[in-house]
Amino acid sequence: MSTVQSTSRRKAPVERAAEIARTAREIALVEGLSAITLRGVASRIGVTPALVSHYQPSMDVLVAATFGAIVAAEIGEVAEELAPCETSVATLQALINTLLGPERSAVTAVWLDAWSLGRRHASLAAEVGVQMDAWQAFLSGLLTTGCARGEFRTADPDAVAWQLLAIIDGLNAHAIVRYGDAKRLRGLVRTVAEHELGLPSGALGPADGSVL
The missing domain is CATH 1.10.357.10 (Tetracycline Repressor, domain 2)
Structure with missing residues (x-):
């Protein structure tokens, strides 16, 4: 199991989706819209890009x-x-x-x-x-x-x-x-x-x- 996976607790789907949306807004206001990527969002949250993709394909x-x-x-x-x-x-x-x-x-x-x-x-x-x-x-x-x-x-x-x-x-x-x-x-x-x-x-x- 990867470090990213093990350090992120499991969250309810609604909570995780809200977290992804909130993180994307934070990235946009600091780094710009172009910085909103699978890896960028996943890194901030502490999850795998695949998990972000599951909620935001x-x-x-x-x-x-x-x-x-x-x-x-x-x-x-x-x-x-x-x-x-x-x-x-x-x-x-x-x-x-x-x-x-x-x-x-x-x-x-x-x-x-x-x-x-x-x-x-x-x-x-x-x-x-x-x-x-x-x-x-x-x-x-x-x-x-x-x-x-x-x-x-x-x-x-x-x-x-x-x-x-x-x-x-x-x-x-x-x-x-x-x-x-x-x-x-x-x-x-x-x-x-x-x-x-x-x-x-x-x-x-x-x-x-x-x-x-």
């Missing part, structure tokens, strides 16, 4: 599920963070601040991995689409609420949501490879959002990207 499916779980969790975290905001303007300001802050860099890196690896993996590409739609719906809902309250003015909240997400994603992609400073460039996103939503200049914060 397709690494492509595990990678896609891992990406989806990480991004869905982030949306939940951001929604909770924004909940105390009393106005739509304050909510959008807080959203821009958090999405362009360094605290989200680990998830940003996972997004970049997914966009790249998704070119060759259909299951991951499909999950990227699902999560992009989820983020767009989240932001579009925020903008639609702001319009209903009379805080924003736009005929197409859906389009503005896509526009803002594209800019935020681009700035974060630059920052993750140390090209530019996404935090300093918050002002760019604020300026575009103010223009598209009929807000006065400075309504979402200083143009220099600082946070009040």
